[in-house]
Amino acid sequence: QLQVVESGGGLVQPGGSLRLSCAASGISLSYFHMGWFRQAPGKDREGVSCISKDGDTMNYADSVKGRFTISKDNAKMTVYLQIDSLKPDDTAVYYCAPTVSCLMPLSPTYYATWGQGTQVTVSS
Numbered sequence: 083q084l085q086v087v088e089s090g091g092g093l094v095q096p097g098g099s100l101r102l103s104c105a106a107s108g109i110s111l112s113y114f115h116m117g118w119f120r121q122a123p124g125k126d127r128e129g130v131s132c133i134s135k136d137g138d139t140m141n142y143a144d145s146v147k148g149r150f151t152i153s154k155d156n157a158k159m160t161v162y163l164q165i166d167s168l169k170p171d172d173t174a175v176y177y178c179a180p181t182v183s184c185l186m187p188l189s190p191t192y193y194a195t196w197g198q199g200t201q202v203t204v205s206s
Contacts (some may be wrong), residue, residue, distance in 0.1 A: 083195060084108045086178050091200035098168050102200055104161040111135070111154055116161045117181040117188045118152060120174035123201075129188025131163060132181055141184045145171075147204030168204045175199035 090102040098131040104116070126133045131152040149163040161178055171178050179194040 083193070084114060084137075084180055085195060088176060088178055088197050088200040090177060091202045093203045093205065094168055095206050096169060096204055098200070098204070099164070099166045100202060102163040102167065102176055103167065104163075104197075106159045106178075109160055111161065112158050114180040114191075115182070115184050117179060117184075117190070118150075118161075118163045118170075119177045119179060119188065119190070120202075121177070122171075124175040125174075127177070129181070129186065129190075131191045132184035132186075132188055133161065134184050138168060139184050141180070141186055143186055168202075170204045172202060173204050175201050 085107045088107045115135050117129050119127050119129050121127040130146050130152050131140045133152045133154050149167045152160040177196055177199040179190045182189045182191055
């Protein structure tokens with residue numbers, strides 16, 4: 083079973099950047115499409131980015147295109163999310179999970195095990 087631990091969040095000012103990490107264990111990342119999701123207070127969880135299991139395809143929600151960049155290192159069993167030009171609307175807890183595909187809207191797999199997430203707060 084794929085286990086994940088997210089890290090890298092924090093408090094940043096608008097316009098700032100963060101690099102989130104999703105450290106996986108259990109099974110090689112090469113078997114999974116991996117997505118980043120976020121959940122803001124009072125809102126449903128939404129998928130924001132995905133990278134295909136072969137690493138050749140990346141996809142992004144319209145709200146983050148041009149600002150978020152997803153990547154992964156299979157050898158390190160880690161998926162990254164580079165977030166630039168942060169906005170207050172990006173404030174949320176960010177999670178990673180395996181996805182059914184890399185088509186938007188993202189759907190987590192039925193066997194996805196959610197980590198604790200990492201809090202991103204954008205505020206001046």
